[in-house]
Amino acid sequence: MRNADRVTAALLLAFSVAFSAGALKQYQWWGSGGPGSAFMPFWLGLVMALLALMMLFRSLKEKNPGAAWFPRGEGLRDISVVLGVTVAFVAFLNVLGMVIGTAIYLAVLIGYLGRHRWWVTLAIAAGAAGFNWLVFVHWLHVPFPEGKLWIF
């Protein structure tokens, strides 16, 4: 966990400094009747920076590297695929629409991670798309993101 702690602490330190600086720059520090909208975020960011520094120092002093924390080989590849597909799913949500997007997302995940046969994968994806459309779009009228290519 040592290296994981170092990376996390460094990232959080940068994030909290940006958080505090952004609050001071964008929002009002003191309003007419008391603390303004920058007050709380600024102090939160400061406290977070302090905690991140404590964690950074603690992990820098730590000699024992601990168990492996970063996935390697097949695990790394699988995680990258899942992360990549998820990011692509969100990025293309407005183009593909929720129903079609979910079906494709499911198909990729089931086919790749589950290693099922292609017709099982297709059947599950099509079934999920049909179910989602029937229940959420048709019956319950949930306002899903609509695709540019299809009407739903």
Added chain:
Amino acid sequence: MDFLTHLGMGFGIALTPFNVMMAVAGVLVGILIGALPGVGPPSGVAMLLPLTFGMDPTSGIIMLAALYAGTMYGGTITAVLINTPGESASVVTCLDGYQMALQGRAGPALGIAAIGSFIAGTVGVVLLMLVSPALAKWALSFGPPETFALMLLGLTTCTMLAGDDPLKGYMSMVFGLMLAMVGFDIISGDARYGFGIIEMMDGIDFLPVAIGLFGLGEVLHGAEQAGKAQPVQGRLRLRSGDREMWSNERHLLPERRILIPTPLQLPADIDSLSVEVCVPSSGHSSLVTGY
């Protein structure tokens, strides 16, 4: 004695066969809806509101209350089985329920959650009815100092959940507070950290965060283990004719002697209990409220 008279009258209306049937139907549909991650009790009830159109108002309210109770329980199913809380109340169920599922004891975990929410719901509602007049008077005297003290208590107990590393507990708590900064500031009306995105002005809801942390984390962990994972062995039965499965859980129920008067206690022979009996009775718990 006003209280008992009113309670009896409420039961008289609620326990007619038709109303009980409505409660059972409401709970069943509620469990189905509640099992969908992200659809919590409020949105579940809102979606199923049309079901009660054209009903007698009392039965309609009973069914809605039962729907609410059902959706509350439904979130437990995904929490126990796939470590993804269905709604915010079942986040804590993830912590131990999923561990039980990993040991092949998902059935007892679901049953315990159902029995527990029934007992707590029923006892809690009756107690609330007893003390709420006095409590309401007292609560009105709460001012900013008391509210602050409550928040401080909440944040302090938060850090206890972090387990063996307090520093990380504090960090996750502060990070949660930072996430809560997104959206309108209630004093000044400034939209903080919105980056000009309209949806961000509403702030970040609790449920997406919980599902993202638990659900997505579980998916990524599963992806890493995909090659070497062993399927969990165990039966997923909601019925419990199964002696050995329940006997493991028996020690978890000694508190029933303190909580419930003897005539209402669960039978000592827990094997004879089945979840089918308990789930509709959580509908009764909402009947007791006489909403």
